[in-house]
Amino acid sequence: MLGEDGKINTDKIRMILYESFSNSYFKLGEKVGKAWSEGRVFMEADSSLKRYKLMIRLLVVQEKDRELLWNINQKYLYEMTNYYDDPMDAAGNYHYGYFDAYFSDPQRTAYFLYDDEALVGFVMLHPYSCVAKAPDHTMAEFTIFPAYRRRHLAFDAANMILEKHPGRWEIKYNEKNIAAKQLWNKVAAPYSPEVFHLNDTETVLLFTKESQQHLPACHQETCSAQ
Secondary structure (H helix, E strand, O other), X not given: OEOOOOOEOHHHOOOEEEEOOOOEEEEOOOOOOOOOHHHHHHHHHOHHHHHHHOOEEEEEOOHHHHHHHHHHHHHHHHHHOOOOOOXXXXXXXXXXXXXXXXXXXXXXXXXXXXXXXXXXXXXXXXXXOOOOOOXXXXXXXXXXXXXXXXXXXXXXXXXXXXXXOOEEEEEEEEXXXXXXXXXXXXXXXXXXXXXXXXXXXXXXXXXXXXXXXXXXXXXXXXOOOO
């Protein structure tokens, strides 16, 4: 079964696959691509495979989840000190002035992000503008925890949020946060965003995500806490 190069030649191997659902054997065919990068292309192109790609879920944060949201937000705020000079208080926490409002203001919403059963990040939304506009939704906070990055979770989660909340969006990122800059420009690109530069380090994207029923048939690092 070896080729002229002395390596295994899979073309000479008559491989079969046992499929337990139909209790049947199938002969495997020719090579169609390499693993990882090309495999993802096949999955995205074949709608029948999309359900296997990711199991991202949005879970609304409720009052009973207050402590969990506080704890993971503190870790996120610590990471943001790479881009902002926010000091800790005497208790070792980072100030987040509008945290309680996410449990009292009906216009604010927070979600936990799950990949299957693993908590991989969180999102916090509100409708208040950084640039004196009138957005329906502003991405106040968004993160995927470090252990789960480089798996395309952020891009898929961001698009899932946009699908769930169509309308006029506002997203701000810090220019020094290269990963956030790349993510949000990629997310916003299909919607031709307006671009606002607040200062030398902060950029705001403003765009409209139409609801699916309004799309023709042919057819989101963060805003500072408000």
